[in-house]
Amino acid sequence: MSRLAIVRQKYNPAGGAERIVSAILGQLKLQDELEPVLINRNWEQLDGVTVCRVNPFYLGSIWRDWSFARAARRAWQRMRADLVLSHERIPGCNVYRADDGVHAAWLDTRKKKYGFKARVAVFLNPFHLYMRQVERRMYSHPDFRGVICISEMVRRDVIDFIGLPSEKCHVIYNGIDTQRFNPRDARRNRERMRAELNIAADVPVMVFVGSGFNRKGLYQAIELIAQFPDVRLIVVGSDKKINWYRKVAIKFGVDARVYFVGSKSNVIDYYGMSDAFILPSVYEPFGLVIAEAMACGLPVFVSNRCGGAELVQENKTGWIASVTDHEQWVVNVKRWLDIKDHWYDLSIEVRESVLKFTEEKMVMEMIALFHELNKS
Structure with a gap:
């Protein structure tokens, strides 16, 4: 059985990305091809899923993200993960699930809407510079194999703003719990x-x-x-x-x-x-x-x-x-x-x-992609 490390830094029960991670883990527990291990700071304990908590000290948003990325990378190297799926922008991951889209695209959209004021705010905020640098390093890292784009819009943004080849961009829409939401x-x-x-x-x-x-x-x-x-x-x-x-x-x-x-x-x-x-x-x-x-x-x-x-x-x-x-x-x-x-x-x-956008469909498409990327 291949070991799949899934990386997500924070947990917010109301967050869409967190609900998607929970859905992925729930579906992975039902199969016997991949062993999921969740790497995080403070996720709730999940039955049937190994949770690896890494919670290094930090002050401020840049230190927070940098310290977690460093600790998470060490964690997946220690556990000898066969494949690393990250929901955070971390250089060295194999697959990035672009829950947050493309930071450069978000900044571009923000500048167009808010004009000069937004440009000044971006320039004065070092976090945006850090995020853009990390984003570029992740996509250009030799261990990077592909990005899961949660919409065609994100796929276009990755190609246009990052320059990633289209064959590395895989569109898999978010799944919905249609039994709960009815x-x-x-x-x-x-x-x-x-x-x-x-x-x-x-x-x-x-x-x-x-x-x-x-x-x-x-x-x-x-x-x-x-x-x-x-x-x-x-x-x-x-x-x-x-x-x-x-x-x-x-x-x-x-x-x-x-x-x-x-x-x-x-x-x-x-x-x-x-x-x-x-x-x-x-x-x-x-x-x-x-x-x-x-x-x-x-x-x-x-x-x-x-x-x-x-x-x-x-x-x-x-x-x-x-x-x-x-x-x-x-x-x-x-x-x-x-x-x-x-x-x-x-x-x-x-x-x-x-109704066709089910969680089961989403996870099956992701598992198929993981197997394809593992072979490569």
């Missing part, structure tokens, strides 16, 4: 959830899920809601600048219609109480929450810089627009409101469109 279970507490927030049954509700509000476009979502007096917005997630976003809601006169509920473990209940999902991200390599919302039957409004937009059938299961094209977002929401009488049928169509 309309019936999601809507089970719909009436109670709405009652708790004093929202009437017939009021249109959109839900925003994610932490890191700036990158995920919460400002744009709040600005959009201001155009539609009958629509409510539920914000599920956290951010250190949350009070600033509360002031944004006041600025647009929608503070009574925007509900900041914080990070929640029962996110499915918030999908269930809502009628649509919105994520106007500046840069989102995939956005697992997009797929989960669709599995619960919610049509989605997403930006064209979301990898998860590739799951959307335009004007059928959702709507896509540039994050800077405010007028198009307004048009899209109007189209959704105009077909309110058909939302039930739309919900069925939305769910059916993502």
Whole structure:
């Protein structure tokens, strides 16, 4: 049996990447071809999976990532791993799963949107320089065999910004737990959830899920809601600048219609109480929450810089627009409101469109790739 080292530094139960790692480990336990070993700082103990904790001291983000990379590399060398799958940018890994996309592409998108201010911020922040250097070193390392791109968008970014040959870029979409995320279970507490927030049954509700509000476009979502007096917005997630976003809601006169509920473990209940999902991200390599919302039957409004937009059938299961094209977002929401009488049928169509993206399919494609790369 070949030993597969899986590297992920941090654990956040609400994080999309962490849920994907858990799904991968869960599926790998069911087969007898690869022995997974998880290398991390603080992951929860998992039955049937060997966990190797490395938690070196650090001060600041650069030292944090550098020290973990150094310790993780030593760990997989000691255990004589046959293949190393890293969810972190670590030179020396064999396969990188680009959960976070391409840092250079994110910086480029950010500069285009925010202009001179963003350029200055990037220049003054040494972490961005460190990340770009590590990214280049990882992709050019002699032990590097391939990258798992979680969307076609990420694949294009790797080719365009890194210059990696296309044959080393493998697109494997995130899998969804379609048994957990389904309309019936999601809507089970719909009436109670709405009652708790004093929202009437017939009021249109959109839900925003994610932490890191700036990158995920919460400002744009709040600005959009201001155009539609009958629509409510539920914000599920956290951010250190949350009070600033509360002031944004006041600025647009929608503070009574925007509900900041914080990070929640029962996110499915918030999908269930809502009628649509919105994520106007500046840069989102995939956005697992997009797929989960669709599995619960919610049509989605997403930006064209979301990898998860590739799951959307335009004007059928959702709507896509540039994050800077405010007028198009307004048009899209109007189209959704105009077909309110058909939302039930739309919900069925939305769910059916993502049922093929299962966790089992994702892991089987990854295992097939691991065997292919091991042979090479």
